[in-house]
Amino acid sequence: MTLAQQYRQEGLERGLERGRQEDVIEALEIRFGDVPEDLKRAVFAVSEEAELRQLLRAAIQVDSVEKFNEFL
DSSP states (O other), X not given: OOHHHHHHHHXXXXXXXXXXXXXXXXXXXXXXXXXXXXXXXXXXXXXOHHHHHHHHHHHHHOSSHHHHHTTO
């Protein structure tokens, strides 16, 4: 793989990661309204795909933002 291909792949992966992070936050906003900035920062700190999937599921299923915070 060339250096350009590596950069392209890394950019694609980072874009997918960012999209998943934004999906988690959007799910929380749809369900609960405003999401605290510290919670948003905590979500954006997560980079593992499996963990982001779990967070999205939690955002859809929990009863409150406070309960979601327990998953972080």
